[in-house]
Amino acid sequence: MNETNGMLAGKTVMITGASSGIGEAAARLFAAEGAAVLLMARREDVLKHLAQEINDSGGRAAISAGDVSVAQDVQRAVDAAREHFGALDAAFNNAGFAGDDLAPLHELDQALFDRMMAVNVSGTWNCLRSQIPVMLEAGKGAIVNTSSTAAMGATGAPVPYVAAKHAVLGMTRAAAAEYAAHDIRINTLVVGTTRTEMINQVVDAYPELGPAFVARQMQKRMADPVEIAQAALWLCSDRASFATGSALAVDGGWTAG
Numbered sequence: 001m002n003e004t005n006g007m008l009a010g011k012t013v014m015i016t017g018a019s020s021g022i023g024e025a026a027a028r029l030f031a032a033e034g035a036a037v038l039l040m041a042r043r044e045d046v047l048k049h050l051a052q053e054i055n056d057s058g059g060r061a062a063i064s065a066g067d068v069s070v071a072q073d074v075q076r077a078v079d080a081a082r083e084h085f086g087a088l089d090a091a092f093n094n095a096g097f098a099g100d101d102l103a104p105l106h107e108l109d110q111a112l113f114d115r116m117m118a119v120n121v122s123g124t125w126n127c128l129r130s131q132i133p134v135m136l137e138a139g140k141g142a143i144v145n146t147s148s149t150a151a152m153g154a155t156g157a158p159v160p161y162v163a164a165k166h167a168v169l170g171m172t173r174a175a176a177a178e179y180a181a182h183d184i185r186i187n188t189l190v191v192g193t194t195r196t197e198m199i200n201q202v203v204d205a206y207p208e209l210g211p212a213f214v215a216r217q218m219q220k221r222m223a224d225p226v227e228i229a230q231a232a233l234w235l236c237s238d239r240a241s242f243a244t245g246s247a248l249a250v251d252g253g254w255t256a257g
């Protein structure tokens with residue numbers, strides 16, 4: 001499954017939320033596929049460690065610590081990609097926040113709503129706003145935003161998370177339409193349950209949810225993070241040259257069931 005084909009040879013790719021889970025798996029995979037990777041997340045020490053590992057094994061990685069909900073942090077990461085590697089060819093906007101509080105809407109903290117909107121929605125918005133000008137200049141680009149089965153309906157995730165992931169899907173489609181003529185492809189991944197810190201937090205808080213999460217899927221298991229990263233890899237690569245505005249489900253059959 002992890003054989004490499006140089007699918008991103010010669011490209012620079014920015015990955016947000018690269019310090020764990022799907023983003024971390026993507027960092028290793030994209031680098032192995034030939035990309036120079038610019039890693040962004042809030043935990044600088046973790047990013048440094050990962051970049052070191054990639055550089056030590058013959059890849060090319062640089063970091064820019066920051067919060068995707070802060071526009072200046074995102075701009076700094078885009079600038080860092082150009083400073084280190086001279087370009088920004090693709091981006092995997094993967095950072096997200098779901099929280100671990102499944103209280104009903106009327107009992108949920110306002111601060112949780114604000115955070116879920118800030119990270120998932122404003123975070124994606126900030127990324128698009130900083131990445132697209134660079135790609136316009138280059139005359140080409142590929143962006144993958146990270147949505148969820150929660151963009152397709154009520155999954156049982158908190159209401160603000162469901163709303164936020166619907167927004168990511170809408171933003172992807174509308175932006176794809178605006179920039180298709182400029183050869184910038186913008187797609188979203190409809191991610192199903194994946195074994196990461198995010199899901200572990202929820203299952204630790206509500207153990208009965210482990211089996212419930214996969215019950216609606218055709219494949220009765222959680223994904224390994226690299227299985228999601230493989231789909232992002234394809235969408236970032238030139239092999240996905242006719243894919244834009246798509247919501248690619250990598251969800252063990254959840255949306256089709």
Ligand SMILES: NC(=O)c1ccc[n+]([C@@H]2O[C@H](COP(=O)([O-])OP(=O)(O)OC[C@H]3O[C@@H](n4cnc5c(N)ncnc54)[C@H](O)[C@@H]3O)[C@@H](O)[C@H]2O)c1
Binds near residue numbers: 019191
């Ligand atoms: N794990 C799942 O089952 C699942 C399902 C559907 C969608 N997703 C989505 O996949 C994406 C990756 O999640 P994951 O499962 O790997 O979770 P994770 O918690 O392991 O990783 C999330 C990453 O985002 C980073 N991050 C969070 N807030 C940030 C911020 N404000 N600024 C910068 N970085 C920030 C975290 O540090 C971490 O690196 C998210 O967008 C999530 O919503 C995950």
